Amino acid sequence: MRRFLLSALLVASSFAATAQDRFVPVEQRLTAAQLAEVGLSPAQLQALNRVMREAETAAPAPAALATRPAAPLPANVPAPAAMHLGLEEGPVTARVVGDVAGWEPGTVFTLDNGQQWQVMKGQMKLRKTLQAPQIEVIPGIAGRWFLQVDEDLPKARVFRLR
Numbered sequence: 001m002r003r004f005l006l007s008a009l010l011v012a013s014s015f016a017a018t019a020q021d022r023f024v025p026v027e028q029r030l031t032a033a034q035l036a037e038v039g040l041s042p043a044q045l046q047a048l049n050r051v052m053r054e055a056e057t058a059a060p061a062p063a064a065l066a067t068r069p070a071a072p073l074p075a076n077v078p079a080p081a082a083m084h085l086g087l088e089e090g091p092v093t094a095r096v097v098g099d100v101a102g103w104e105p106g107t108v109f110t111l112d113n114g115q116q117w118q119v120m121k122g123q124m125k126l127r128k129t130l131q132a133p134q135i136e137v138i139p140g141i142a143g144r145w146f147l148q149v150d151e152d153l154p155k156a157r158v159f160r161l162r
Contacts, residue, residue, distance in 0.1 A: 023053045092137040100149060101129040103156050109135070109147060115160060117147055122156035 026049055027035065040048065094111035102125035103109075109117045117137055126149075136148045137158065146155035 023049075023056060025049045026052070091139065093134070094137075095132050095134050096130075097132065099129050099131050100126065100133055102126050103147075107156075108161065109158070111135070114162070116162050117145070117158040118161050119147070119156045119158050122154060124154060124156070126153075 026045060030038070035045075092111075092113070092115065094113045094115065097110045097112055100109075102123075103119045104123045105119050105121060107119040109119075111117070112132075115137075130149065133149055138146045138148060138155070140146055145158050145160065147158045148155045
C-alpha cells in the first residue's frame, strides 16, 4: 500500500503546477489519516517533497494536462475486462490480393476482405513467390498487430491502413 501511495503521489506531482513557488507539499495534499497510512518519517517526507519539487521544476507538465481536471467515472460503469489492450480482439484471417515475394517496412498488404495492412517492422524475402496466400493478422499487446504468412516464417509487425 505504501508503494502504491508513493507512486500515486509522484504521478500526481507531475500534473501539479509547474512553477516552483506554486509547489504544494505532500503534507498539504493529504489528510492526516492518509499521511498516517503512508507512514513516512519526517526525513522521508522531506526527501519526497524535495524530489517532487525538483521534478516539477526540471520537467514541467504540458499545460493542457495540468489544467484539465480528471473526469470522474460514473458508478454504473464496469472496470475494463482486458488487461492487455488489443488481445481481446481476435485474429484476422484472409487472403492477400496478389502475389507475395516478401516484405519490408512500408510494404502494404491488401486483403480480400478490403483491409489494408502496412509493415512497420520486419523484413523477409521468400524463396518462392506465393500467389494470393492465406494470411493471419494476429493481435498483440497494447494494440500491436503481427502479420503471419506461414507459421514457420517470422511475423511482420503491421498497422491497419483501412
